[in-house]
Amino acid sequence: MSDTLNLVLFSGTADKLHAAATLAAGAAAMGQPVNILLQYWALDAFRTVRLDESAGLAWDAMADGASRPVKGTRAIPWMDTFRMAKELGEMTILACSGSLDVLGIDVSTLDPIVDTEGGIATFLLAADGGQIVFI
Amino acid sequence: MSDTLNLVLFSGTADKLHAAATLAAGAAAMGQPVNILLQYWALDAFRTVRLDESAGLAWDAMADGASRPVKGTRAIPWMDTFRMAKELGEMTILACSGSLDVLGIDVSTLDPIVDTEGGIATFLLAADGGQIVFI
Amino acid sequence: MSDTLNLVLFSGTADKLHAAATLAAGAAAMGQPVNILLQYWALDAFRTVRLDESAGLAWDAMADGASRPVKGTRAIPWMDTFRMAKELGEMTILACSGSLDVLGIDVSTLDPIVDTEGGIATFLLAADGGQIVFI
Numbered sequence: 405m406s407d408t409l410n411l412v413l414f415s416g417t418a419d420k421l422h423a424a425a426t427l428a429a430g431a432a433a434m435g436q437p438v439n440i441l442l443q444y445w446a447l448d449a450f451r452t453v454r455l456d457e458s459a460g461l462a463w464d465a466m467a468d469g470a471s472r473p474v475k476g477t478r479a480i481p482w483m484d485t486f487r488m489a490k491e492l493g494e495m496t497i498l499a500c501s502g503s504l505d506v507l508g509i510d511v512s513t514l515d516p517i518v519d520t521e522g523g524i525a526t527f528l529l530a531a532d533g534g535q536i537v538f539i
Numbered sequence: 540m541s542d543t544l545n546l547v548l549f550s551g552t553a554d555k556l557h558a559a560a561t562l563a564a565g566a567a568a569m570g571q572p573v574n575i576l577l578q579y580w581a582l583d584a585f586r587t588v589r590l591d592e593s594a595g596l597a598w599d600a601m602a603d604g605a606s607r608p609v610k611g612t613r614a615i616p617w618m619d620t621f622r623m624a625k626e627l628g629e630m631t632i633l634a635c636s637g638s639l640d641v642l643g644i645d646v647s648t649l650d651p652i653v654d655t656e657g658g659i660a661t662f663l664l665a666a667d668g669g670q671i672v673f674i
Numbered sequence: 675m676s677d678t679l680n681l682v683l684f685s686g687t688a689d690k691l692h693a694a695a696t697l698a699a700g701a702a703a704m705g706q707p708v709n710i711l712l713q714y715w716a717l718d719a720f721r722t723v724r725l726d727e728s729a730g731l732a733w734d735a736m737a738d739g740a741s742r743p744v745k746g747t748r749a750i751p752w753m754d755t756f757r758m759a760k761e762l763g764e765m766t767i768l769a770c771s772g773s774l775d776v777l778g779i780d781v782s783t784l785d786p787i788v789d790t791e792g793g794i795a796t797f798l799l800a801a802d803g804g805q806i807v808f809i
Contacts, residue, residue: 407803412672414558416599419714423684426772427806430794436803444554445599448606463598463733464686464715471718471777480776502561508609524565533542533571535670535805536562537682547807549693551734579689580734583741598733637696641750642741659700668677668706670805671697 406534408437410527413539416445418459418480419473424539425485432493439534441527442518443500446539448507450499450514455483486517496530498522541669543572545662548674551580553594553615554608559674560620567628574669576662577653578635581674583642585634585649590618621652631665633657676804678707680797683809686715688729688750689743694809695755702763709804711797712788713770716809718777720769720784725753756787766800768792 409431413424424446428438442450449459459482465472473480489495499511499521511521544566548559559581563573577585584594594617600607608615624630634646634656646656679701683694694716698708712720719729729752735742743750759765769781769791781791 409806412558412562414555414599414674415597416602416605420684423682423713423808426794427682427808430798433795434798443558445597445602445605448599451606454604457604460599460602462685462715464684464718464730467686467715467730469724469727470686470715471721471779473776506608506615507606509606524561525568528565528569536544536672537806537808538558538562538672538674539684539808547693547697549690549809550732551737551740578693580732580737580740583734586741589739592739595734595737641743644741659696660703663700663704671679671807673693673697673807673809 406532408439408531408534410439410531410534410536411539412441412443412536413446414443415539416449416459417462418482419461420539421446421449421459421482422480422485425482425489428495429485429489429492432489432495435493438489438495439530440495440497441500442497443503447499447503447509450518451509452513452515455515490517498527541667543574543666543669545574545666545669545671546674547576547578547671548581549578550674551584551594552597553617554596555674556581556584556594556617557615557620560617560624563630564620564624564627567624567630570628573624573630574665575630575632576635577632578638582634582638582644585653586644587648587650590650625652633662676802678709678801678804680709680801680804680806681809682711682713682806683716684713685809686719686729687732688752689731690809691716691719691729691752692750692755695752695759698765699755699759699762702759702765705763708759708763708765709800710767711770712767713773717769717773717779720788721779722783722785725785760787768797
């Protein structure tokens with residue numbers, strides 16, 4: 405089995421993307437290859453035009469009595485952390501063809517950190533039976 | 540370790556169920572057995588009476604500036620994709636006994652694609668130490 | 675590869691925490707060590723002051739036609755299930771340093787079931803290449 409860390413990113417809020425990026429950066433720093441598939445709202449968040457906006461917070465932040473990020477959500481540096489992960493090690497980011505189609509997004513409108521587009525089979529072949537984390 | 544792909548499905552929105560079904564179908568097509576546990580809102584979405592309704596979208600779809608599925612959520616064919624996965628390979632779907640109880644659902648009201656009901660121990664024994672993905 | 679079950683807990687609603695605790699207890703009962711990292715809203719939910727409040731339900735519970743837990747959300751015994759897991763086997767709970775900082779939480783305000791605080795590197799070193807489940 406491959407020791408690659410395979411991440412399926414589905415969610416598009418700043419807090420969850422930050423959790424994902426932290427995991428990717430940690431694994432990259434420890435020498436594990438990282439293989440990422442962007443689906444639905446995570447894919448949507450990687451559009452260049454959205455990077456300067458706040459991506460919002462998970463529903464859990466709305467609960468009674470929940471803390472709120474003290475520095476505000478714009479200060480959650482999820483994309484900076486992904487860029488750092490890419491510098492630290494081997495990380496490939498694939499835009500899911502099916503999600504591009506459902507959301508009506510052209511791959512050319514995504515941030516250049518995205519390497520290419522492809523389907524679930526492409527992702528699973530690269531995963532090579534290694535573990536998959538869905539975020 | 541088993542090469543079975545073990546999925547714990549918790550969420551019940553059409554987009555997330557579709558992401559789960561795509562992963563199940565991809566793994567089944569590549570010859571991996573797929574072992575699924577339905578909990579909470581995923582279990583709820585498999586009730587026969589709900590299959591003709593829209594299951595909604597994840598909270599992330601509500602964010603400022605998010606794309607919306609261009610064809611509407613009814614067009615997200617999550618159950619069709621699960622049915623395809625079952626034809627493509629070996630896939631077992633277990634309804635979580637604890638969630639049936641908490642939600643007050645009778646197992647006979649679920650779609651027949653669900654094979655049986657059981658607890659977390661049944662699921663983990665079938666998983667046999669293989670990887671678990673929580674969706 | 676380690677047979678430890680490594681859980682990254684991100685979500686803070688009672689239903690998802692219960693699903694996580696059930697998985698942890700099942701694995702502990704079967705002799706697998708369980709290594710948990712608390713991030714964001716899961717970390718927030720472990721504050722002592724919040725344990726007597728309802729932690730709410732996932733967004734999926736808001737969907738049209740969704741069932742509602744018949745006994746109410748206060749009756750979802752997620753913390754009791756974590757305490758049971760700790761008695762059943764070997765389970766370590768780490769509070770994520772980065773999340774403590776972003777949310778402005780002091781580690782001394784968390785329930786004593788939390789063992790210590792640390793970063794993603796500490797968590798990944800303990801994981802030792804074993805499987806990671808993100809909840």
